[in-house]
Amino acid sequence: MNYKKILENKGLSVTNARLMVLEYFDISGKAQSMSSLLKAIKGSNRITLYRTLKQFVDKQILMSFSGDNNLPVYCISQAIHIKETYVSQAIFICNKCKTVITREVHTSIIETVFSEFLIKNEKILIKGYCPNCSKNIKL
Ligand SMILES: [Zn+2]
Numbered sequence: 481m482n483y484k485k486i487l488e489n490k491g492l493s494v495t496n497a498r499l500m501v502l503e504y505f506d507i508s509g510k511a512q513s514m515s516s517l518l519k520a521i522k523g524s525n526r527i528t529l530y531r532t533l534k535q536f537v538d539k540q541i542l543m544s545f546s547g548d549n550n551l552p553v554y555c556i557s558q559a560i561h562i563k564e565t566y567v568s569q570a571i572f573i574c575n576k577c578k579t580v581i582t583r584e585v586h587t588s589i590i591e592t593v594f595s596e597f598l599i600k601n602e603k604i605l606i607k608g609y610c611p612n613c614s615k616n617i618k619l
Pocket of ligand 1: 574575576577578579609610611613614
């Protein structure tokens with residue numbers, strides 16, 4: 481992934497803080513909370529990180545969800561991997577290891593249910609346990 485190009489395409493100037501956040505999300509492949517990012521990214525501070533996350537969400541580089549305790553959790557928007565235009569995506573977040581898996585989904589059901597609306601984007605959030613973690617969970 482070309483981090484500089486992503487920032488430039490989104491009209492954001494290239495700064496070290498932005499590059500580090502973007503790289504971390506790309507490499508970890510996991511949903512991250514503010515506190516996990518503060519621990520993981522050396523030299524990051526709360527205010528800069530907060531602003532960076534907010535800008536990334538506004539520019540649809542990241543998506544945010546409410547996680548445990550209703551604190552926001554962030555993950556990379558799959559749209560930037562694929563194309564700049566809208567893709568419908570289902571996002572799975574593992575409750576235990578926070579792994580994020582994004583898959584494109586068929587939109588026909590949503591378009592049927594919301595037939596009188598013009599849908600521009602959607603996100604479907606699925607929470608549960610990934611194949612690895614579910615081995616150790618008694619259902
Ligand atoms: Zn897991």
